[in-house]
Amino acid sequence: MGLPPYATLGQRIWYYSFRVICGLIFFFLVAPIVVVMPLSFNAQDFFTFTPEMLRLDPAGYSLKHYEDFFTNPQWQLALKNSLIIAPIATVISVSLGTLAAIGLSQSHVPFKGTIMAILISPMIVPLIISATGMFFFYSSLGNWMESVLGLNKGFVGYVKVILAHAVLGIPFVIITVTATLVGFDRSLTRAAANMGAGPVTTFFRIQMPLILPGVISGGLFAFITSFDEVVVVLFVGSASQKTLPWQMFIGLREQISPTILAVATILVVISIALLTTVELLRRRSERLRGMSPG
Amino acid sequence: MAETMLAADGTPLKRSLARALRRQKLRALMLIAPLLIFVLITFIVPIASMLFRSIENEIVQNTLPYTVQELASWDAATGEVPDEPVFEAMYFDMFIAAEAKRHTRLGTRLNYEQTGLSSLFRQSGRKLDDLGKDIQKPLEKLNGDWKDGETWYAIFNGTPADTALLATQRARVAALTDNPTEGDVNFAPRADIVQLLPKTARAYTAWAVFEATQKDRDPATRDPWEALPVALATDLQTADLSTYSGPGADLLRAAQSADLPTPDFTTAFVDMDEDWATIIPWQTIQTHSSTYTGGYFLNAVDAQKTPEGIAWQPDDKQILLKLFGRTIWMSLLITFSCIALGYPVAWLLANLPMRKANMLLILVLLPFWTSLLVRTSAWKVMLQQQGVINDVLVWIGLVDDANRLIMINNQFGTIVAMTHILLPFMILPMYSVMQTIQPSYLRAAKSLGATNWTAFWRVYFPQSVPGIGAGSILVFILAIGYYITPEIVGGTKGVFISNRIAYHISSSLNWGLAAALGSILLAAVLVLYWAYDKIVGIDNVKLG
The missing domain is CATH 1.10.3720.10 (MetI-like)
Incomplete structure (x- = not known):
């Protein structure tokens, strides 16, 4: 279902915006899972990304929540x-x-x-x-x-x-x-x-x-x-x-x-x-x- | 006439075939039987008995059997409080109920219909002994033997026994306590004393059965309840003891000639609580004394059975109808969001090359396979005021840090989380329908001069409607029965009827109402499911 070479500008815009919309819906589907995974390595007891985590600073990450689960x-x-x-x-x-x-x-x-x-x-x-x-x-x-x-x-x-x-x-x-x-x-x-x-x-x-x-x-x-x-x-x-x-x-x-x-x-x-x-x-x-x- | 065809062993072929078919059927049933029995016992029977609870109302009859009998002839329309016999029956019924600690349960039940009855029953149960003491003391003063349980036992026990009375009292105590009353009670009411002192004999028998079967104590040596002197005083007013010569004859004669206080049950009850002097408690008991009731179903739709017929709750108290309405409305919203989000995705999946479509399908199946609790907790984390979405919005600058959006513990939270959770159930049926739509139809439409929109709307969309229908019914059925997600992200405004059912089961303990709400919900689901079966067919349910 590629875009034919003779497609008009309107068709092109529609084609790409449709893909973007679908991409957003797919993102909606997996977002909760994708968000939860990194947050579980949070070094803090917060449910949000800390500045350290966003900077990819190793100090912002830890396995302490996993440790808690297993102990x-x-x-x-x-x-x-x-x-x-x-x-x-x-x-x-x-x-x-x-x-x-x-x-x-x-x-x-x-x-x-x-x-x-x-x-x-x-x-x-x-x-x-x-x-x-x-x-x-x-x-x-x-x-x-x-x-x-x-x-x-x-x-x-x-x-x-x-x-x-x-x-x-x-x-x-x-x-x-x-x-x-x-x-x-x-x-x-x-x-x-x-x-x-x-x-x-x-x-x-x-x-x-x-x-x-x-x-x-x-x-x-x-x-x-x-x-x-x-x-x-x-x-x-x-x-x-x-x-x-x-x-x-x-x-x-x-x-x-x-x-x-x-x-x-x-x-x-x-x-x-x-x-x-x-x-x-x-x-x-x-x-x-x-x-x-x- | 044609010769009968014979099978190899000489029996007619027809019979032989019939036998083979019968064997085959039997074998199939034998294979199914274990599971069928298992499901029937552990699933169908529990559901059926739960539904039965929604109309079952034996509690009034079981707790106050004789009061209900006496009340039957009372006409509430006169506005007069019932006569003395009703109060008398009430006293004895309440006494044994209070001893069995069942009167509060009845009070709770009647309180669903008439506020205030719960405390009325509880308080009256506590003060019930007062009347008994007023009569017990003079009686025991008259002769110390009355203090002794053995004296009473000697008077009432013996042969020839009135086995019918014993059996009815066994049944009564069993109904009252919900416990079996079989087994030896070491007591049988003597027939002549039953004739002579009917009320006392009945009360004594009930007491003996209760002591022996519920408390595991021997009635021969136990001292009876305070209600027995009251019953005796009542009986002695009319009893003709002149020809009686059985055990305790002198004691009884002495008691009759002595000036024992006459029990005045009406006054006693009014002294306990002035509400007994109004017709309200009596009317409520009478209205709700039938063994089966539609009352819970009426409560479930915010109505009430009153002596004057069915009455609706005032508008501001109509919470359940609103909740039903909200459940349906929010389920519809969720279904429409699922259609809106699912349609483009299903279309894309159906029109991409197989390999790419399978890759993207994993993105749909992954949330489908992920634990419900995981997804719900993820939404709780994301929607919180200090959560990820608010953080992102603040970071972009769309939202001021001081007034972060409230997206959880309201309807919005429930709709977002449930749309996400149910979306795969919409995409999968749509996808399987769209896969069967030939792309050449669209091309044909376009080559005949249709615009993109016309081709889609007039050619493609009608063919995809079965997929939308299947997905919508599935999502709607799942949505109206949801419990976990609304409970966690719905707060108070975003909960469904299921949450109310759970509340009545585990917190308010109004099980009849919970069962009635459950029956209505189940009926709705079954109707929808029947429609689903007609439109899609249960055999077409696919997993994964």
Whole structure:
């Protein structure tokens, strides 16, 4: 879409001003992220660029906010909780979600529309409503587990948050895995069965490797949903299940500390890594299924 | 007639096929079942029970069962305060409620409808014992045995038992305390004493069930509440003891012939608080005594159920309707900003060569993948008065250092931050639609003499409308349910209905109202979502 040599002056002006406008919108999109990263190295406890920083004076920069993150027990507890809750919730949503997606992609499924609507609903219902419903449900479930099953309070707290997060991650797994299964060539499973493979062997040796990219990217979505979730954990969890987003939320609402910016930077780096992984997986999946990478 | 086709094993082909199909269906359902059950139990049921809370109103019935019964025949329109039996029922209901510490909860509930009832219930609960002491003292003076829990137990316990009374009182205490009342209470009301002293037997049974199941104490040895002498004095006024010869017969006869003070429940309540002498508390209890209520939904739209019907709040108190209006208005503004900012970007992405477009797409996907909290905190940092944007503006000289712009804790902050957060949800559907528009159409239009603008407006734009529609519904749905971002950058003026729901859940504890607000929000989202499904199709939802 280059500019043709015969373009008039007006067209030229429009062409370049349009590019500038788009550039500004792209800047708007990435500005917050770009601003946060350098600010997290601020040697002061301010949320703005100090004169030293603008002069690129090394004295204006420091790693003290990162140090605080890695030494402050509050942040460490939050990090630990996030790293416990998100992976377990992901495993639950991925294993149940993949099975169900395979079931849903069969040719004759009764009530398919209704089932699909129910499974996707955690993504549609506004989080505050899910959180409210879960708040009542999980507090009685927690009481029951503590009094009837006699489980430890802290353990029950984790179970509640993990179950809640697992549900929230399920729609993402369903959507990505069913999308992968759409392009799945059914004759491959028939061929495997023809050669004497049982359903389990067929699943693990034929189907699984082919849909694996979809499963992994669904899992990444589920992971990021849990890792980034704050509304439900605020309502369902208690202070000992405080996750990273929760700690950030409290920090933003009450005493805002520059450590938040250091955490934010770390999270941005993680999301860049995840984004790259998903993109690579998508290309691999399309190559495996014989579609042109797009 | 044609011969039936047979499968390899000899069964008719039709049946064999039907069986195979059935097996296939079953297998599919077996694969789906674990997840479906999981989602139903941990998600659908909690949401449904939350929605149920918006109409559930058992608390009045559960806390004041006999008062509600007595009040049913009272007509508030007469303007007269209810008769003595209502006050009497109220006294006994309140007494057990106060012992279970449930009267304040009812007061809080009724206070949503009528200001002042919360403190009325709380104070009355405290003064309830006064009446009991006025009668308990003379009774115990008459015979010291009345002080003893065992005396009472001997009078009321025994066989043949009135199991119906025991069962109703178990159910009543269970409803009042929200705790199970099964298990042994070591007490059964004797049928003849129930006949003779009905009110006392009822109060004693309720007390025994409460002591045994809630406090884990043996009613046989515990001293009963002050309400029991009151009940006894009431019963003894009419009871015919002449043929009674059971346990404690002499004690009871002596008490009846002695000149015990007659309990005057109306006066007792008016002494506790003058408000009981007005019809207001009674009217409120009567109006809101039904088990299900539309009251919370009325409250959610700034109306109220009054004895005269539905009444609207005065204009200056209509906060929730305003909040709904603001939520919709701001969500629309956010949607339009997203269209305005997203359209050029999507157009550029769709018209650049693949390689360049993919590079630029990363700039769209990066914020999409970045933690919501990170983006919100970034906006908080940038929009503050001492923040980056103000610094830059001051440095350029556009803004005086003394009056820096206030861009946070107001609607502006919410709109900017949420536009940024939701923009990728607009760009991605637009981009995928625009990719399918053939550039040759534009060229054809131009070669037929259209100006650039006409070609765009008459040829390109109509084809991109589905993308705008899909993106707009998606952004709007996400925007009206947002909680975190408005909470952090919205201050008081820039918050949404979600923030109000959260406030009622965690601070004001008006869960019924929170549920009603949530139901309205959910209904709105589901309608929009249905529209989205019709226009775009849920199967076309793409991630990343």
